Amino acid sequence: MTTGPGPGGLDIGIVGAGIAGLATAIALLIQDGSKHRVTVFEKYPNCQPAFSGPVQLHTNATRILAKYGVSDQIESCLPEMHHSVQNIHKYRDGRLLYNLPTAVALKLYQSPVWNLSRNELLDIMLARASELGAVCKFNAGVVDVNVDVDKPLIQLESGETLSFDLVIAADGIHSKIRTKILGSVDPVCPLTAYSLNVDRDRLKMDKDLNFLLNRSGFWIGPKKSVVGMDLPSTCSLIYCNEKDDGEEGVWDRTFDVEDIKKEFADAEPRLLKALDLADGPCYIWSLSDIPELSTWISSNGKVVLIGDAAHAMLPFAAQGAGCSLEDSACLAECITRTNTVSDATAAFEAIRKTRTTFISAAGRLNLEFCHLANGPAQEARDAGLEMMWDKQSKREAPPPVPDATHPPQELRDYAPPEQVTNLFTPVAREYVSGYDIFAHTRSYFAAHKQAG
Numbered sequence: 001m002t003t004g005p006g007p008g009g010l011d012i013g014i015v016g017a018g019i020a021g022l023a024t025a026i027a028l029l030i031q032d033g034s035k036h037r038v039t040v041f042e043k044y045p046n047c048q049p050a051f052s053g054p055v056q057l058h059t060n061a062t063r064i065l066a067k068y069g070v071s072d073q074i075e076s077c078l079p080e081m082h083h084s085v086q087n088i089h090k091y092r093d094g095r096l097l098y099n100l101p102t103a104v105a106l107k108l109y110q111s112p113v114w115n116l117s118r119n120e121l122l123d124i125m126l127a128r129a130s131e132l133g134a135v136c137k138f139n140a141g142v143v144d145v146n147v148d149v150d151k152p153l154i155q156l157e158s159g160e161t162l163s164f165d166l167v168i169a170a171d172g173i174h175s176k177i178r179t180k181i182l183g184s185v186d187p188v189c190p191l192t193a194y195s196l197n198v199d200r201d202r203l204k205m206d207k208d209l210n211f212l213l214n215r216s217g218f219w220i221g222p223k224k225s226v227v228g229m230d231l232p233s234t235c236s237l238i239y240c241n242e243k244d245d246g247e248e249g250v251w252d253r254t255f256d257v258e259d260i261k262k263e264f265a266d267a268e269p270r271l272l273k274a275l276d277l278a279d280g281p282c283y284i285w286s287l288s289d290i291p292e293l294s295t296w297i298s299s300n301g302k303v304v305l306i307g308d309a310a311h312a313m314l315p316f317a318a319q320g321a322g323c324s325l326e327d328s329a330c331l332a333e334c335i336t337r338t339n340t341v342s343d344a345t346a347a348f349e350a351i352r353k354t355r356t357t358f359i360s361a362a363g364r365l366n367l368e369f370c371h372l373a374n375g376p377a378q379e380a381r382d383a384g385l386e387m388m389w390d391k392q393s394k395r396e397a398p399p400p401v402p403d404a405t406h407p408p409q410e411l412r413d414y415a416p417p418e419q420v421t422n423l424f425t426p427v428a429r430e431y432v433s434g435y436d437i438f439a440h441t442r443s444y445f446a447a448h449k450q451a452g
């Protein structure tokens with residue numbers, strides 16, 4: 001086992017204090033004997049993003065946060081254990097098609113599913129990264145990067161230029177650094193989302209809507225869907241349709257709730273009633289993903305894209321943040337287990353790219369599946385979900401996920417299922433939720449050692 005490129009550790013610059021950037025700072029600094037000097041640059045005055053909606057973290061992601069030592073803090077800001085990870089309803093009449101209780105998800109994958117506000121998650125991650133020694137610089141937008149030199153250079157808005165052994169671009173879907181490596185990549189925006197919050201106290205008082213408390217719900221219908229996520233401080237609702245009305249990358253454009261009512265006039269009564277309880281402004285967003293990139297690394301291997309900069313995917317996968325967390329764990333392990341930065345980033349890309357490409361494509365299929373027009377395919381979908389619900393409740397737990405602190409018992413093939421399907425199929429769901437990035441990374445290096 002190698003201990004990373006050089007005994008003195010590396011100078012590492014991370015651009016972006018989002019989920020990917022902060023998680024990577026933590027992952028690098030909790031490596032055994034880590035001597036890296038990690039600086040995070042964020043263009044905003046703090047790490048509260050312009051887009052501050054809810055985020056659902058599945059078992060593949062919560063397993064990582066447990067290793068990062070932040071689970072207790074996160075759990076302390078969840079008011080109560082959610083009763084269900086997912087309820088799927090019909091958009092038009094509210095019929096329940098599928099329900100996955102929290103306890104079943106925990107039994108199946110030995111890790112919880114959390115719904116939380118991304119602001120709270122970022123606050124906790126920033127505190128942990130700082131405690132471990134990361135230097136987080138705010139109001140420090142990166143305006144230029146020289147990726148082709150031995151020690152990549154970043155230039156800040158202030159005019160200051162800094163050099164690093166490795167630059168990690170965690171600068172989101174509109175990544176500047178990606179443009180330097182690959183030229184421009186156009187995000188694809190198939191959807192508009194309308195986001196609003198409902199006061200939890202008002203929900204509690206409403207006999208039709210208080211079922212939303214401690215739950216996340218998903219309503220699916222022709223070309224439309226609604227996600228409801230109960231959070232500690234508020235209940236967040238996102239109404240989505242296949243229009244192109246939002247403005248890409250703009251998260252603070254407000255929208256009149258009366259216009260949302262018109263757009264979603266065919267929704268079940270509870271979804272319309274929830275709009276009457278909207279608390280504060282409603283926002284209109286555009287939801288996008290990016291096509292698979294030919295590479296995530298600069299030609300000298302010293303600048304690497306992670307998170308949304310590398311593989312922004314539709315929220316219909318509910319995996320963008322989860323995959324960003326997986327990236328963080330994998331990249332830090334790769335740096336520890338290789339002798340050079342370029343070997344580390346090459347191994348990182350080899351481990352990660354197939355998986356994120358699969359999940360991103362599955363996210364698009366999720367969208368198609370959920371927005372099916374009424375007809376035979378939709379009827380088959382509804383019947384399939386009801387059958388899966390029935391089977392799920394009778395399922396045995398799979399064997400425990402291997403503990404990454406011990407060598408894997410055997411080399412496992414972590415290849416995705418041969419055919420890309422939506423994430424409602426059991427095989428794809430197992431591949432996404434039952435996954436352990438630590439075990440995969442170990443298995444990759446063990447296989448390479450064996451191959452000589």
Ligand SMILES: Cc1cc2nc3c(=O)[nH]c(=O)nc-3n(C[C@H](O)[C@H](O)[C@H](O)COP(=O)(O)OP(=O)(O)OC[C@H]3O[C@@H](n4cnc5c(N)ncnc54)[C@H](O)[C@@H]3O)c2cc1C
Nearest residue numbers: 016018019020043056142172307308315318319320321322
């Ligand atoms: C509506 C919606 C719902 C979602 N729901 C889920 C979900 O339930 N589960 C899930 O797993 N994922 C979900 N996602 C996806 C998830 O939010 C993203 O995949 C994740 O936040 C990506 O994190 P990131 O750190 O890569 O990028 P970002 O969160 O975009 O962070 C990038 C950071 O870089 C900073 N930055 C950008 N450029 C510069 C620069 N030049 N200099 C310095 N700083 C810079 C930005 O200010 C920002 O802080 C959802 C996304 C959306 C839009």
